[in-house]
Amino acid sequence: MIDFATYQQLLTLYADYAAALDNNELQKWPEFFTEECVYKVQPRENFEHGFPLATLAFESRGMLKDRVYGVTETIFHDPYYQRHVVGVPRILDVDAERIRAEANYAVFRTKPDDITSVFNVGRYVDTIRRTNEGLKFESRLCVFDSEMIANSLIYPI
Known part of the structure; x- marks a missing residue:
């Protein structure tokens, strides 16, 4: 069971990450994670088959x-904006050190001279660690439903 204050911190973590x-x-993105962490963007089929x-x-x-650094200083691409719509996290397991949760997400992409399109849809499969600095992702798996990603994946999901 998770207490209300911790659940509010979890919601804030998800909302601040997307924002x-x-x-x-x-530059804020790495700060949502513990020093030793895992971040993966993986097709659903690969995730489900291990x-x-x-x-x-x-x-x-x-x-x-x-x-x-690579995204901001070395990768050249057509600029675009992202907008994340993240569902309410579903708590899978809780112990004294970690929370396991998952939430559905949809990422929309808007190029300045084009209409908005659906870029990536899936679910986050997360392990969140309680730290002295608050809740941090120890592991974030972005499991996307399609086997394909339009063009290239530049920004984090």
Whole structure:
């Protein structure tokens, strides 16, 4: 069971994560994670069959910071905005150190000179750790429903 105050912190973590990405505050993204963490973007079929292949896979906050550097300083692409719509997290398991939860998400993409389109839809499968700095993602798996991603995946999901 999770208490109300902790559930409110969990909702805030999910909302602040989406807002940082939607507002293109990519430098904040790694701070939502513990130092030793896992972040993967993986097709549903691979996830459900236990296959390790992922579209993106990072294994530390340092790797997330490297990705932010790459996105902001070295990758050239048509600019676009993202908008995350995230469902209410469903609590799967709770103990003294961790919360396991999942939530559905939809990410919309808008290019300045084009109409908005659905970019990626799936669910987050999360392990959240209680830390002295508050709740942090220890593991975030972005399990997307389609086997394909339009164009390339630049920004975090």
